[in-house]
Amino acid sequence: MHVTSSLLLASLLLLLLPSTEMKRPGKGRGLRGARHKLTHDRVRSAARHTRSGPSRLVASDCSELTESGDFFVDCQDRHLTSIPTSQTWSKQPKHLLLARNQIKVLRDGAFFGFESLTSLDLQQNQISLVEEGAFQGLTRLTTLLLQHNHLGTLSEEALIPMPNLRYLRLYDNPWNCLCPMDSLVRTLQVPSNRNLGNHARCAEPIRLKGIKLKQIDPILLCKERDPTSNRTDPTDPVKPIPIRIRPDATTLCHTYLFPQIQVDCRKRGLTEVPTGISEDVVHIDLSHNSIRHLKARNFQTARSLRTLNISHNNMEHIDTASLFGLLHLRELDLSDNSLHFIQYGVLEDLYFLSQLKLGGNPWVCDYSIHYMVYWLRLHPGVRHSGLLCHSPPEHTGKSVAKYVHSYNGECPKDRQQSRTDPDQSNPELWNTPMEVQGELEEEELEPSHLRVPQKYQIIRLS
Ligand SMILES: *[C@@H]1O[C@H](CO)[C@@H](O)[C@H](O)[C@H]1NC(C)=O
Numbered sequence: 001m002h003v004t005s006s007l008l009l010a011s012l013l014l015l016l017l018p019s020t021e022m023k024r025p026g027k028g029r030g031l032r033g034a035r036h037k038l039t040h041d042r043v044r045s046a047a048r049h050t051r052s053g054p055s056r057l058v059a060s061d062c063s064e065l066t067e068s069g070d071f072f073v074d075c076q077d078r079h080l081t082s083i084p085t086s087q088t089w090s091k092q093p094k095h096l097l098l099a100r101n102q103i104k105v106l107r108d109g110a111f112f113g114f115e116s117l118t119s120l121d122l123q124q125n126q127i128s129l130v131e132e133g134a135f136q137g138l139t140r141l142t143t144l145l146l147q148h149n150h151l152g153t154l155s156e157e158a159l160i161p162m163p164n165l166r167y168l169r170l171y172d173n174p175w176n177c178l179c180p181m182d183s184l185v186r187t188l189q190v191p192s193n194r195n196l197g198n199h200a201r202c203a204e205p206i207r208l209k210g211i212k213l214k215q216i217d218p219i220l221l222c223k224e225r226d227p228t229s230n231r232t233d234p235t236d237p238v239k240p241i242p243i244r245i246r247p248d249a250t251t252l253c254h255t256y257l258f259p260q261i262q263v264d265c266r267k268r269g270l271t272e273v274p275t276g277i278s279e280d281v282v283h284i285d286l287s288h289n290s291i292r293h294l295k296a297r298n299f300q301t302a303r304s305l306r307t308l309n310i311s312h313n314n315m316e317h318i319d320t321a322s323l324f325g326l327l328h329l330r331e332l333d334l335s336d337n338s339l340h341f342i343q344y345g346v347l348e349d350l351y352f353l354s355q356l357k358l359g360g361n362p363w364v365c366d367y368s369i370h371y372m373v374y375w376l377r378l379h380p381g382v383r384h385s386g387l388l389c390h391s392p393p394e395h396t397g398k399s400v401a402k403y404v405h406s407y408n409g410e411c412p413k414d415r416q417q418s419r420t421d422p423d424q425s426n427p428e429l430w431n432t433p434m435e436v437q438g439e440l441e442e443e444e445l446e447p448s449h450l451r452v453p454q455k456y457q458i459i460r461l462s
């Protein structure tokens with residue numbers, strides 16, 4: 001009796017050993033709890049298989065966060081090869097973030113124990129197989145993200161356990177549009193399922209390549225190849241028609257929906273701002289591309305944008321109206337571009353901007369740069385960095401604000417003032433609120449080219 005119990009204790013300790021390496025309390029408790037929910041043997045064995053191996057260990061790397069009252073488990077970028085065990089978290093997550101891992105297969109019952117999920121992000125894995133019972137139990141799930149995976153086929157049966165599914169992303173998977181996809185394609189095409197499977201396209205067979213699942217005629221899926229036709233001329237493959245269209249952010253970039261909608265378009269070789277930035281995107285990163293020019297209405301649809309990162313591009317010009325409508329923008333990163341100045345009016349809609357990065361641009365300290373400095377003085381709440389003169393040589397390395405100040409000191413319009421070195425003329429007053437206000441009120445100090453558009457501006461707003 002005694003021996004048995006100490007043996008039991010020893011084996012228990014052995015079982016618990018791996019969990020001592022884990023920081024999260026309650027780790028490893030979940031196995032039995034999750035399993036009692038399994039209904040039939042097939043599911044049971046598959047689920048056990050899924051939960052074996054290293055996933056239990058790595059699961060402790062995931063982090064928990066609460067945003068707007070919702071509980072998230074964030075397991076992104078954790079080198080996971082399978083779904084971490086449930087019930088290792090302090091409570092049931094509503095959102096499970098598994099993007100950018102190495103999951104290849106979703107086994108039956110993979111999400112048992114995650115019944116509270118309303119969203120599940122599996123994008124950017126290597127999923128090539130989803131078993132029919134993989135999503136069993138996810139009755140509350142409304143959002144399922146499977147874009148950027150290796151799926152060639154998916155049975156509609158896999159979606160049946162999720163009666164509340166409203167958003168399903170399937171694009172950037174190599175869909176093989178053959179008969180097994182028939183029921184899925186028909187489901188996606190039901191008019192009320194308008195947010196299921198948008199943008200997903202067939203990769204195979206050749207005759208259907210590039211056609212959207214939403215638009216394909218389901219009859220074509222099950223059509224046998226016509227044996228009498230001789231159309232396999234290798235010199236004449238059916239090529240996608242090379243239409244030159246503006247790149248679309250939805251398919252080209254990585255979109256993360258939770259906790260806030262974020263679009264990652266870094267290093268996509270973009271030469272212009274992509275279309276399809278949806279109205280609810282909060283953060284967009286366009287850094288490390290080759291965008292030369294921001295054009296009017298580039299961000300017209302992006303009304304909720306709070307951060308915009310366009311650093312490390314080749315921007316030479318920003319059209320006046322290109323940032324119009326970005327009323328909620330907080331952070332704007334324009335650093336490491338080829339900007340010489342910011343044109344009058346560009347920043348006018350940015351009422352809530354709090355951070356502006358300008359470094360690494362060849363700012364030219366002449367007339368055209370004044371707008372930037374006046375705008376910054378009018379918006380003292382904006383933290384900014386990197387506004388240094390690059391040319392002409394006599395101003396290189398000088399702060400642009402100092403240049404403008406010395407300009408105004410040296411060349412007062414309609415005013416007699418000693419032409420002493422500006423550095424000598426009462427430096428204590430520089431950039432004090434009084435001095436700033438004085439300059440703003442005295443319109444004659446502004447270069448005349450700045451005044452004309454200001455009138456235009458007033459007309460636009462009234
Ligand atoms: C298929 O092509 C071959 C030669 O290219 C031709 O002889 C044959 O008649 C073709 N068959 C049909 C059904 O068109």
Ligand SMILES: *[C@@H]1O[C@H](CO)[C@@H](O)[C@H](O)[C@H]1NC(C)=O
Nearest residue numbers: 287288309311312331332333
């Ligand atoms: C913008 O992107 C660059 C490069 O990816 C990064 O270093 C920088 O911190 C980002 N800026 C902001 C404001 O997040």
